[in-house]
Amino acid sequence: MLPADYLDTVAEPLVELWSKVERDIIADIVRRLIQADYLTPTAKWQTIKAREMGMAQTEVVRRVARASKRSEGTVKRLVAQASAESLGVSAAQYKQAGMDTAPLRGSAAMQRIVETGAKMTNGLMRNFTRTLARTATKALENCLDEAWLQVTSGSFSLGQALRSLVRALAGKGITKVAYPSGHQDQLDVAARRAVITGVNNTVGEVQLQAAADMGTDLVQVSSHPGARPTHAIWQGGVYSISGKHPKYKPFRETTGYGTGPGLCGWNCKHSFYVFIEGVNEQLPMNDTLNGKSNDELYEESKRQRELERRIRASRRECAALDAARTTSKDPAQQAAYNAEFAKAAKLLKRREAKLASYCKETGRKKLVDRVQVEGYNQSVSSKATAAAKATPQAFRQLATTSDGLQTKATAHLLEQAAKRGVDSKAINGAISAPLHVKPVKADEHGRRSQQYIGDDATVAINPDTGKVISAWKTGRQTRKKHQKE
Secondary structure, rough: OOOOOHHHHHHHHHHHHHHHHHHHHHHHHHHHHHHHOOOOOOOHHHHHHHHHHHHHHHHHHHHHHHHHHHHHHHHHHHHHHHHHHHHHHHHHHHOOOOOHHHHHHHHHHHHHHHHHHHHHHHHHHHHOOOOOOHHHHHHHHHHHHHHHHHHHHHOOOHHHHHHHHHHHHHOOOOOOOOOOOOOOHHHHHHHHHHHHHHHHHHHHHHHHHHHHHOOOOOEEEEEOOOOHHHHHHOOEEEEEEEOOOOOOOEEEHHOOOOOOOOOOOOOOOOOOOEEEOOOOOOOOOOOOOOOHHHHHHHHHHHHHHHHHHHHHEEEHHHHHHHHHHHHHOHHHHEEEHHHHHHHHHHHHHHHHHHHHHHHHOOOOOOOHHHHHOOOOHHHHHHHHHHHHHOOOOOOOEEEEEOOOOOEEEEHHHHHHHHOOOOOHHHHHHHHOOOOOEOOEOOOOOOOHHHHEEOOOOEEEEOOOOOEEEEEEOOOHHHHHHHHHO
């Protein structure tokens, strides 16, 4: 018998591996999005797009091949370990009954079952990793086309279009795995389901082979708090494998063993083990905890899984935004991405805190592996949060005005300008080659400012310090008016 906790965490090495593959692919797509030249004629754009898609697919195939090699070895090890542990429990029970366990040692049938189980599980993994390159390339193509269309149509500035696409890509991910039923899952969810199902199914077949080798007919199914309602009705029971025992219900028909929704099926955390009348005592039902019913615990489990999924979504968002802010060369866009990364980091921290609080409040076990963020630790998160709260002090040098005033801007100004669709090129153009410069004016506190109106942007500058106070897009009518001057 394998404890539910064992099955709950058995897939984590594979889940983290494929989650990292997905985050790396998303980061690569983001880098290609930001580096592409969108201001090109249609014919040239098609060439650029084809080149990027080809390079992206080559990179994805390389990543998947490398991960698959590690994945297959890990699956074989996990299946073998789980089978050996489960068989060890049964062997001890047979010994307790005074039975010779020699048939179980080195059984060729057992070896075949373990090998078949590993192959089956790796087959499940290959089914959805096989489509990964195609899915990722299609995601890149869609993003490239949408960015080019938005920019060339004038609907959005390049910075606005790219930031919107980066957020969308991070939120949705790229590896939705479709099942025959039409249900879709994220890659990490599908990987967890495949491993848990494959391992538990193999362990079940090992137990049935042991029962056949030892000539026993009865098994007891494990029970655990928070079982799904359809499994709660048969958990903890003793059943007859042959279905012919007058006292016990038939095993397969009652539990649905061998089917996806049944015992040892999709994501099931129940297992079973030998039961020998007169030797073993039926264990008490383990379906309550801290005074809570199975149904209450099941709902709590669903809520915990939801909180964990939100944390993983934040991981994808942080990976995408980090790639964007380190790839972008435009100071205004860097400032905007830095601000969005800081917000995403804060959201991740809040979600992690919410999960911790929920586990403490309900007494549930926090599964650290499910919320661990590779390369994004508490220190990085704290720095990002602090940066988001702090008032930027460092000034960035901009253009010089016609009368020799050296201008400068804070990261906050560049961030706000980027959100308004104004990049540093437009700001520098307004400063160095304005269409019109308004007279200096002072507010009620005596603070002076002067507006420089350019083709694409209008900026307000403190003439005493050279600090750019604000920047916004030049309106169409304003541009026309000053172009006539």
